[in-house]
């Protein structure tokens with residue numbers, strides 16, 4: 001069989017040319033990075049969990065009318081997605097203060113924000129994804145003001161969906177990051193949610209105990225990352241109970 005064409009390899013995923021024009025195969029790696037890849041590890045099983053969880057969230061978004069790039073899951077580590085032009089922004093939505101917002105503004109982690117706050121970072125690893133304003137985005141032509149109206153609306157719709165779904169399983173969505181892509185249907189351009197939605201790109205805290213169930217477990221050395229992600233998957237009912245490879249067992 002011919003080798004697949006790799007389009008791009010990022011820190012946590014690889015994109016291959018898809019089987020039909022306009023499609024891409026998105027492969028989830030086990031690599032974990034933090035602090036702009038200063039901290040790195042391979043965490044067995046992370047890719048499988050994120051593939052499943054991103055499928056779960058993107059499928060739900062598609063079903064409630066928020067367009068995403070997701071087409072279907074192909075196997076344990078791969079999903080078929082619609083090819084799109086990624087707007088070079090990390091779109092961050094925050095419901096509670098944490099991480100860089102807490103640091104920047106001196107707000108204690110966990111403080112509820114008066115309303116969801118949407119921030120934009122320019123996607124550039126060499127610069128460490130700096131925070132930018134809509135002025136920068138328009139002036140440098142990364143997206144038009146009309147695009148940004150749609151980006152904001154998509155971000156808030158994703159927030160409503162995610163916070164509701166996760167509330168149902170006892171998890172608080174503190175904040176998350178999404179990426180938005182452009183697709184063309186004939187002469188018309190549309191924006192869709194792309195990349196991934198997984199515990200790598202969200203802060204998820206248990207509502208009762210405050211336990212962290214996201215990549216902060218890795219960033220801050222708080223325990224097993226796969227245990228945390230498996231707990232999210234278990235609560236959402238998206239993982240088979242036993243994901244370990246075991247010896248065959250006799251069924252009586």
Ligand code: TMP
Pocket residue numbers: 092098099100101129175176177200201202203
């Ligand atoms: P921050 O508090 O570090 O700015 O992160 C805000 C949210 O965005 C958090 O849920 C983690 C997510 N995020 C990413 O997915 N990728 C990144 O490169 C960064 C910095 C944050």
